[in-house]
Amino acid sequence: MFFRLLMESFRRQRRRKMLAGVAILLGTTAVTAMLALATTIGDRIHKELAVYGANIVVYPKTDLLDVKIGGVDVKPATGGSYLKTSDLAKLKDIFWANNITGISPELPLQIDGTTPSGELLSASGIGLWFDHALSSDPGSIKTGAPQLHPWWKLQGAWPKQPANEASDSDAVLGAALAAKLNLKIGDRLPITLPPANGITPGTPRSYALRVTGIVSTGDNTDKQILLPLSTAQTIAGLPDAVRRVEVSARTKPEDAFARVDPDSLPAKQREIWYCRPYANSIAYQIREAIPGAQAEQVRRVEQSEGNVLARISGLMWLISAAALLAAGFAVSAAMATAILERRGEIGLMRSLGASKGAIALLFYAETGILAVLAGVFGYLLGSGLAAWLGARIFAGDGGSPEAVLIPVLLPVVVALALIVAIGGSTPSIRSALRMDPSAILRADA
Amino acid sequence: MIKLSLIGMLRRSLVHRRARSLSALIAMTVSAGVATALLTLYADLDAKLHKEFRSFGANIVITAPATAPLQTDALAKVKQAAGSDALAAEFAYAVATTDQGTPVVVGGTDFAAVKRLNSWWQVDAWPQGQDEALLGQRAAGFVTDKKLVRLTFAGHPITLQGAGHLRTGGDEDSRIYMPLATFTGWTGVAPTVIELQVPGGTATVEATISRLKQDLPEMQVQPVRQLVEGESKIVDRTHALMYGAVLLIALTVAVSVLATLSASVLERRRDFALMKALGGSQMQLMGMFLLEALVLAIAGVVVGFFAGSAAAWAISEGNFHTATLPHLSVLPLVLILNLAIAAMAALFPVRVLRGLQPAALLKGE
Numbered sequence: 001m002f003f004r005l006l007m008e009s010f011r012r013q014r015r016r017k018m019l020a021g022v023a024i025l026l027g028t029t030a031v032t033a034m035l036a037l038a039t040t041i042g043d044r045i046h047k048e049l050a051v052y053g054a055n056i057v058v059y060p061k062t063d064l065l066d067v068k069i070g071g072v073d074v075k076p077a078t079g080g081s082y083l084k085t086s087d088l089a090k091l092k093d094i095f096w097a098n099n100i101t102g103i104s105p106e107l108p109l110q111i112d113g114t115t116p117s118g119e120l121l122s123a124s125g126i127g128l129w130f131d132h133a134l135s136s137d138p139g140s141i142k143t144g145a146p147q148l149h150p151w152w153k154l155q156g157a158w159p160k161q162p163a164n165e166a167s168d169s170d171a172v173l174g175a176a177l178a179a180k181l182n183l184k185i186g187d188r189l190p191i192t193l194p195p196a197n198g199i200t201p202g203t204p205r206s207y208a209l210r211v212t213g214i215v216s217t218g219d220n221t222d223k224q225i226l227l228p229l230s231t232a233q234t235i236a237g238l239p240d241a242v243r244r245v246e247v248s249a250r251t252k253p254e255d256a257f258a259r260v261d262p263d264s265l266p267a268k269q270r271e272i273w274y275c276r277p278y279a280n281s282i283a284y285q286i287r288e289a290i291p292g293a294q295a296e297q298v299r300r301v302e303q304s305e306g307n308v309l310a311r312i313s314g315l316m317w318l319i320s321a322a323a324l325l326a327a328g329f330a331v332s333a334a335m336a337t338a339i340l341e342r343r344g345e346i347g348l349m350r351s352l353g354a355s356k357g358a359i360a361l362l363f364y365a366e367t368g369i370l371a372v373l374a375g376v377f378g379y380l381l382g383s384g385l386a387a388w389l390g391a392r393i394f395a396g397d398g399g400s401p402e403a404v405l406i407p408v409l410l411p412v413v414v415a416l417a418l419i420v421a422i423g424g425s426t427p428s429i430r431s432a433l434r435m436d437p438s439a440i441l442r443a444d445a
Numbered sequence: 446m447i448k449l450s451l452i453g454m455l456r457r458s459l460v461h462r463r464a465r466s467l468s469a470l471i472a473m474t475v476s477a478g479v480a481t482a483l484l485t486l487y488a489d490l491d492a493k494l495h496k497e498f499r500s501f502g503a504n505i506v507i508t509a510p511a512t513a514p515l516q517t518d519a520l521a522k523v524k525q526a527a528g529s530d531a532l533a534a535e536f537a538y539a540v541a542t543t544d545q546g547t548p549v550v551v552g553g554t555d556f557a558a559v560k561r562l563n564s565w566w567q568v569d570a571w572p573q574g575q576d577e578a579l580l581g582q583r584a585a586g587f588v589t590d591k592k593l594v595r596l597t598f599a600g601h602p603i604t605l606q607g608a609g610h611l612r613t614g615g616d617e618d619s620r621i622y623m624p625l626a627t628f629t630g631w632t633g634v635a636p637t638v639i640e641l642q643v644p645g646g647t648a649t650v651e652a653t654i655s656r657l658k659q660d661l662p663e664m665q666v667q668p669v670r671q672l673v674e675g676e677s678k679i680v681d682r683t684h685a686l687m688y689g690a691v692l693l694i695a696l697t698v699a700v701s702v703l704a705t706l707s708a709s710v711l712e713r714r715r716d717f718a719l720m721k722a723l724g725g726s727q728m729q730l731m732g733m734f735l736l737e738a739l740v741l742a743i744a745g746v747v748v749g750f751f752a753g754s755a756a757a758w759a760i761s762e763g764n765f766h767t768a769t770l771p772h773l774s775v776l777p778l779v780l781i782l783n784l785a786i787a788a789m790a791a792l793f794p795v796r797v798l799r800g801l802q803p804a805a806l807l808k809g810e
Contacts, residue, residue: 019704030697034690041686048682051675052501057614065587066619067548069538151671218670298614303565304500311497312683314764315486319687322482322756323694329475330701333468337705340465385693393685431464 002358006365013342017370020421023334024374025381027327028417032382034320035413036406037390041316044394045309046250051150052301054104054246056283058083061294082107082241085229087290089135091247094285099277101141102248104129104148109236111225113191113209115181121189123177125225127232130158145226148248149217156185156213159228168208169231176222178214187211193235207235247286247295251279253306324416331417332424335367339428346432347440356433363429367421375417379410451733458737469741470748472705476698477742477749477783478756483691484775485757490687493765494680495644499532502563503640504650504672507657508665514635519661523639526656531643534558535636537628541598541621547587550620551596553628553636562642566617570609572624578605579622582612594621603631646677699786706738706790718803734791742787746780753779 010017060081083105091100107127115121129144146158159170173183183189189209209225216222233239252258258278262270274281279302283295349359383405432440459466507523509515516522520535527533537553556571556579572579578594588594591607605627611617629635643653650673657666720730754771761769 023701023704026697026700030693033693037686037690045679045682048679049675051678052671065547065549065584066616067540067550068616068619069540069550149671151674218667296612296614296618299565299567300502300563300613300615302614303567304498304502307500308494308497308679311494311764312679315683315760316686316690318760318764319483319486319690319694322479322760323690323697326475326479326694326698327701329471330698333472333475333705334701336468340468389686389689393682393689 002362002365005362006369009362009366010369017338020331020334020338021370021374024331024371024417024421025378027331027420028375028378028413029382029385030323031320031327031416032379032409032413033386033389034316034323035409036383036386038313038316038320039406040386040390041313042309044390045312046305048394049301049305049308050101050248052305053150053298054102054148054248055251055279055298055301055305056247056249056286056295057298058245058247058286058290058293058295059243061292080243081292082238082243083245083290083293085233085240085242087293088242088245090289091286092134092140094282094289095275096249096277096282096285099250099282100247101250102143102147102246103134103141104143104145104246104248105229105242106145106244106246107229107232107236107238107242109232111191111209111235113189115183115189116187117182119181121181121191123223123225125171125227125232125235126221127227127229127236129229130161132161132229148246151218152221153216154213155215156211159212159226159231161228161230167206168210169228170212171209171231172213172215172226173211174222174224174226175214175216177224178211180223183211185211185213191235193237247282249279249282250277251282251302252277253309254278254280254303328416328420328424331420335421335424336428339363339425339432343432343435343440347435347437350433350437351441359433360429363425364422367425368418371417371421372414375414376410378417379413382413383409451736454733455737455740458733459740466741469706469738470744472702473742473745473783473787474749474752475745476695476702476786477746477779478753479694479698479749480779480782481750481753481775482756482760483687483694483753484778485754485769485772486760487687487691488772488775489757489761489769490684491646491680492644493761493767493769494683495646495676496767497765498672498676498680499642499644500564501672501676502565503532503534503642504669504676505641505643505654505657506667506669507639507641507661508667509637510663510665513663514637515639515664517635519664520636520639522660523641523657526660527641527643527653531641531653532558532562533639533641534562535625536638536640537625537632537634537636538638539598539628539632539634541596541632543584543588544595544597545587545589549584549587549596550616551598551628551632552620552622553625553632553634554622555625556622559622562640565613567612568609572608572622574606575624575627576605577608577623579609579611580607581618581620581622582610583618584621585610588621596621598632601631603627646680647673695782699782702786703790703793706741706787721803731792735788738787738791739784742783743780746776746783749783750776750779 060083062081085105088103088105091097091103105128109125109127111121111123111125113121130146131142132144133142134140146152146154154172156172159172168188171189178184187210189211191207191209193207209227215226227235229242233241257273258276258280260273262273262281262284265273274284279297283297286295287293346359350356387405507519509519514537515535520533523533524531534555539551540548541551543549559566560571568579580588580591580594585591585607588607594605594607596603596605605623611622625636643650650668654666654668657664717730720733750771757769758771761767
């Protein structure tokens with residue numbers, strides 16, 4: 001009998017059920033979409049913040065001081081110490097290796113040569129990776145300077161890694177340098193090798209650079225020649241040498257615990273510190289992995305990033321809370337309306353001898369079924385909406401469109417829908433049950 | 446016989462069905478409150494986000510030409526051109542040698558300005574006196590006594606007290622900073638660089654740059670490109686996200702209000718039939734329902750505006766640590782939104798009821 005009543009109620013009062021159902025559906029859709037966006041917003045914004053470039057720099061521990069003003073090396077260090085290119089592959093073995101998204105080694109050098117028009121060329125150059133696989137594994141990340149400097153604007157193409165024995169190589173010119181020397185894409189620059197180079201056996205006696213692109217960077221790199229790292233090492237006569245490495249890593253925003261010195265912590269705490277993706281812990285692991293290296297977080301990027309990230313995701317959570325509140329009000333108002341409308345039914349059932357408990361159970365069962373059905377649909381709809389919104393807003397960063405179907409949200413959202421719907425209908429059910437059945441029936445007749 | 450006025454009928458209708466009126470009023474209040482809160486936050490969002498991005502430091506660098514240093518009034522001119530809420534600091538650089546014979550870049554600047562401009566500098570103690578210096582953490586490894594720093598520039602020695610260490614992870618780590626007056630007195634080198642922080646997106650920064658180029662034609666003005674581009678990108682994304690959220694929530698609330706209000710009208714089919722039987726015209730009846738809904742909507746807007754402004758204030762205080770004051774400018778939009786919802790809610794069921802026969806309704810079919 002109970003089930004028949006339940007079934008008939010859904011079959012016969014479709015309009016009323018629709019109204020409450022649509023309210024719950026929309027409420028859960030909004031809440032699911034907002035929660036799904038709020039939980040993924042951290043990663044998404046972090047990807048956006050990657051435009052600020054590297055957040056960790058690695059340099060040799062025994063290095064001399066940089067004498068740089070405004071990005072220009074005033075006294076280029078002769079000699080000094082270098083890191084080894086071959087050591088960089090070790091970065092993929094550290095604990096947080098999967099969080100490292102980009103590596104860009106640099107080797108500055110001086111380049112002298114002549115331009116096609118016969119002018120003498122004397123510029124600083126920099127050896128970089130452009131699209132370099134970190135190791136020969138097929139799964140290894142391909143990385144390089146363009147990835148870590150998304151604000152560089154290239155005209156033409158990045159240089160290709162030269163074949164070893166080649167006596168010429170591709171190069172990209174900084175925009176300011178190209179304009180000053182009136183050079184364009186396709187030009188060939190014969191360059192003279194520094195005398196120090198004679199020491200290294202097997203290096204070519206003459207060398208030429210082929211301009212494949214012109215890059216505008218907005219900083220001092222505009223006045224430089226960008227070469228493949230191996231070319232720079234050959235020209236400078238410093239095989240395997242790297243002056244500085246920029247590393248971009250996904251990190252957890254710094255908190256008080258991140259700032260403590262790990263060596264002062266007891267073993268257990270140290271382990272926890274080590275196993276959290278703070279910029280500091282990743283830098284610590286890089287120091288461990290590469291002998292003679294000093295790794296530092298780039299504070300300008302790292303500190304401010306955490307700040308912005310926290311604010312934006314905080315905002316999203318608060319908006320989700322507002323959505324939850326609004327949806328809660330909306331659903332409970334709709335439920336209250338649905339019950340109020342059916343006071344006549346309650347009166348009739350009471351006068352036919354149904355107990356208060358039985359009636360309440362019937363109404364709660366109806367509400368529950370409605371809430372679960374509409375909640376599940378709302379969850380699916382909301383997840384779809386979140387995926388669509390996320391893809392629309394954060395499109396075009398090379399990030400794959402992620403599915404935003406978060407299974408944990410399903411029980412949460414359905415439970416919320418249940419609680420709100422039952423909570424919203426309780427006052428109306430109670431007040432309807434409290435009234436005298438004959439009065440309700442008469443008023444309705 | 447008492448003549449029923451429209452106002453009287455309206456009052457009766459609202460008071461008599463108190464529970465129903467209250468639930469409709471709550472629905473309207475929630476819709477107005479949510480709309481107010483979200484619109485207020487939305488209106489302030491860009492300013493708030495740009496403020497957060499100030500922690501990234503300078504986004505414009507002004508450099509003097511290689512031939513001449515900055516003019517003495519350059520900083521004042523820059524500040525004037527950039528507006529009152531911009532932060533600026535000037536820097537002078539020279540290469541000196543430490544007591545160990547290592548060349549080191551020394552910088553002279555105004556520490557109070559730098560502290561505000563570059564909040565990402567991690568400094569354990571800022572220099573207070575005129576003869577105190579700030580040592581970059583790498584530079585500190587190249588001086589013998591970190592408390593008593595001896596430097597030489599072109600044969601002129603100077604001894605400074607090391608106040609604290611500076612850690613940035615950038616070029617600053619290899620420098621030693623001191624107050625500008627001390628620096629100029631020692632080296633005779635005048636400032637050559639002004640770092641400027643203008644709050645705002647690409648458009649604001651570009652406008653400021655062109656103003657600066659006009660006012661200071663001899664100088665090189667350049668944006669810190671990654672900061673300016675990144676900031677605009679993220680603010681735009683957040684803006685779009687917020688826009689989506691506002692639309693979504695508004696839709697939810699609107700449909701629920703529609704459901705509540707139209708249920709309330711539909712439930713009164715009897716009143717409708719009775720009025721029609723007594724000679725009310727279709728227009729009068731519609732006007733009656735409409736008026737009732739609009740009164741509720743306006744009451745909802747009044748309460749909801751205050752509640753929503755309070756919510757917006759609490760959210761921005763909690764998240765951005767700055768208050769958002771109520772924006773009167775969102776009120777018309779909220780009002781229009783709520784009135785539209787109310788009108789739709791009242792008119793939608795009336796259309797359904799139009800085809801019904803009063804007699805049949807009154808009989809209870």
